[in-house]
Amino acid sequence: MALITVKNLSLAYDQLTVIEDLNFSVSSGDYLCIVGENGSGKTTLMKTLLGLRKPSSGSIGFGDGLKKNEIGYLPQQTVVQKDFPASVREIVLSGCQGRMGMSPFYKAEEKALAEENMKRLDILDIQNRCYRDLSGGQQQRVLLARALCATQKLLLLDEPVSGLDPRVTSEMYNLIADLNREGITVIMISHDITMAVKYASHILHIGSHIFFGTRDAYLKSESGKAFAAGEGGLINA
């Protein structure tokens, strides 16, 4: 059974319908890239999947026993976070909140999990540094480690490479691909179709016309052909 099944979903933003009658499903182990023009509703769709917004119609079903507190999320950075006085360790630990329920303090189990994920993302040596003093790439690693504390199953990433330089960007993509190979299902919003086509197993293109299918099918489709012809010309058109 699919991890997530979306049926006839419509989304509105400020009373303006941005997505209509959307159908797709995500299975365990998939790497789905959501692409589309600015304002096509990519972030709105992700927030709806996360339960932060209500859809105007349609349904989102979770399968494979996926619970609400087993989802990891890497949001776009907010203004608040830019000068937030917090250590790396404090932020990564806060990813464990979902699994803790009402329990007020972190136990050895949560601390071990945070430690493990900091090691996994190679940020253990900066765990006592202040978040606001880190580079953009390091900050994204911290937020990714936090997301991994919240999940073993499903990661949702909202433009994880925006504002990063090219070298750090490709590191980030490789990191995400590694996590996917380790068995974590990935749903990612991206501006960058070249990278989406390179790494993803499935593509969801939203906008004036909707495409959902495997990467190979996408390359043969109308939108994919337009992309292949103009190297991302579709996005800029």
Add this chain to the structure above:
Amino acid sequence: MLDKLAMYMQYPFVRYALIVGVLIALCSSLLGVTLVLKRFSFIGDGLSHVAFGGIAIASVFDLTNNMIIVLPITVISAILLLRTGQNAKLKGDAAIAVISVSALAFGYLIMNIFSTSSNLSGDICSTLFGSTSILTLTKSEVWLCTVLSVAVVVLFIFLYNKIFAVTFDENFAKATGTNADTYNLLIAIIIAVIIVLAMNLVGSLLISALVIFPALSAMRVFKSFKMVTIFSAVFSVVCAFTGIVISILAGTPVGSTIVAAMAIVFVICSLLEKE
């Protein structure tokens, strides 16, 4: 000078003032960090003006214990202001401005039209700038204040990790299964209680200082949320204590002396950061 201080300490009203002042400063600084980071620095100002409106209504009805009216009104306003959060049509700062100036205007109007007091402007001045009321506390008021403060501190310690998660990233917290709305509601209620308590100390115009100065000072110097929280509490308590002592010895107004002390600490911390 120490003799003079020792002499003053024999009076219960001086001891009460110190106890209450320090407790209020402690509570307000704890939540200050969250408010500053959530870009709600002026919520203290807004809510205290609402509380001022509440006091006006209470004085019209000639209630001896105006807490009965002031506390619920302030709590409700705090919930309305903080709950709307990021998704509101009327954004945070504008909403606070609207509520605070209306409450101030209507409060003054009501007091003017219905007041029975012979010294209206004196009453209003002391509500706005903090009066000598900190020095005229009764034993039961001191107890009420102590109980509420201890409750706030205990609640804060238990909610500390949740408050951090919700402050740093509300959407992440919600998306991963933390009940962020409930914690926001609790934070709002705690803040309202603190504001009502703190009005006794510095009056409604200076209350923002009590909320933001310790947090801002600690944020200049320290790098983790835990250290910022702890030192904002320390700064606040030290300033409140010093401020009250100075005001007793030098005969200056209590509220403005405390706030002046906090402003000086803030400047020192800002200078330390540069190096």
